[in-house]
Amino acid sequence: MIKLDHIRKIFDGNEVIxxxxxxxxxxxxxxxxxxxxxxxxxxLRLMIGLLWPDKGSISLFRKTLTRENAELLRQQVGFVLQDGGLFPHLTAAQNISLMAKYLNRPIEWIEGRLIELCELTHLSRSILDRYPRQLSGGQVQRVALMRALMLDPEILFLDEPLGALDPLHRVGLQEDMKAIFNRLGKTVVMVTHDMGEAASLGDLIVMMRGGHILQHDTLSNLSANPSDPFVTEFINAQRKPWRHLEDQIQ
Ligand SMILES: Nc1ncnc2c1ncn2[C@@H]1O[C@H](COP(=O)(O)OP(=O)(O)OP(=O)(O)O)[C@@H](O)[C@H]1O
Ligand SMILES: [Mg+2]
Known part of the structure; x- marks a missing residue:
């Protein structure tokens, strides 16, 4: 579905991929x-044609991504960037339906889809008439997810979609997302810092360090057969970061 072939990316003379x-x-x-x-x-930005590799090629849906076809291919995927990326001067509903309007989808279709997505993400329709600054961080992230799902894309790219949430809301939205991905059968590429999230949502985990892939595997293999000591270090660091304080918690 997505193929990266010998990609290199250089920023200001530094190779970062x-x-x-x-x-x-x-x-x-x-x-x-x-x-x-x-x-x-x-x-992630390279995969959706928001950045271009200095070497190598990327294909989506078996088509090589080029500057000419990037916009068209991008319309066939959904994405949530690291900051949510909602337009502040548009309401949540306007943010979600922007692309559908651009593609001339009928108003009734758009309204029906908004209601379906509200059910899917457990958000009430009335909230969508607010501007992003009138929403909580968790609501913003649900709206960003709805925007990504609006045109029912086969592929979703999500960059830390739960990053701004407290642990309770995080678990709630994580479970919703898991149900959504299973139900809709999407191909999903998701970035996270959180091993728990990776374990709960990921069929496969790509562990990166310094612009390289250290290991691309299931969680159980990462744990049982790490390719590098750093893999174990990263997993263990997140197992229970507060374990040294356990004695103080009664
Ligand atoms: N537009 C840019 N110009 C110059 N350097 C950049 C640019 N974007 C990213 N970098 C650098 O590229 C490297 C990788 O950045 P990137 O944002 O991909 O990291 P990340 O793994 O997503 O980190 P985080 O977990 O903090 O979001 C970093 O050293 C960053 O400073
Ligand atoms: Mg990042």
Whole structure:
């Protein structure tokens, strides 16, 4: 479904993605995980043609991504960027339906789809008449997810879609997302820092470090057969970050 072939990306003379290849299969959720600055968002932006590789090629739906076809291919995928990326001067409903309007979908179709998406993401329709600044962080992230799902794309790219949430809301939306992905059979590429999220949502986990893929595997294989000591270190660091405080918690 998505293929990266020997990709390199250079920013201001620094190579941040080094000769990276990756195949993402149909209808699986693949999680990109790794420390801050390792290149996860850059890779995601390359996959949707918002950045261009200095070397190598990327294909979506078996078509090589080019500057000519990027806009058309981008209309066939859904994406949530790291900051949610809603337009502040548009209401949530206007943000979600922007692309559908651009593609001349009828108003009744758009309204029907908004109601379906509200059910799917457990958000009330009346909230969608608010502007992004009138929404909580969790609501913004649900709206960003609705916008990505609006045209029912086969592929979803999500960059830390739960990043701004407190742990309780995070778990709630994570469970909703899991149900949505299973029910809709999407191919999903999701970036996260959180091993728990990766374990819960990911069929496959791509562990990155310094612009390389260290291991591309299931969670159980990452844990049982790590390709590098860093893989174990990263998993263990998140197992229970507060375990040294356990004695103080009665
Ligand atoms: N537009 C840019 N210009 C210059 N350098 C950039 C640009 N975007 C990213 N970088 C650099 O590329 C590297 C990878 O950044 P990227 O945003 O992909 O990391 P990340 O893994 O998504 O990190 P985080 O987990 O903090 O979001 C970093 O060193 C970053 O400073
Ligand atoms: Mg990032």
């Amino acid at each position: 080094h000769d990276l290849s990756l195949d993402i299969p149909d209808q699986k959720t693949v999680v990109l995980i790794g420390p801050s600055g390792c290149g996860k968002s850059t890779l």
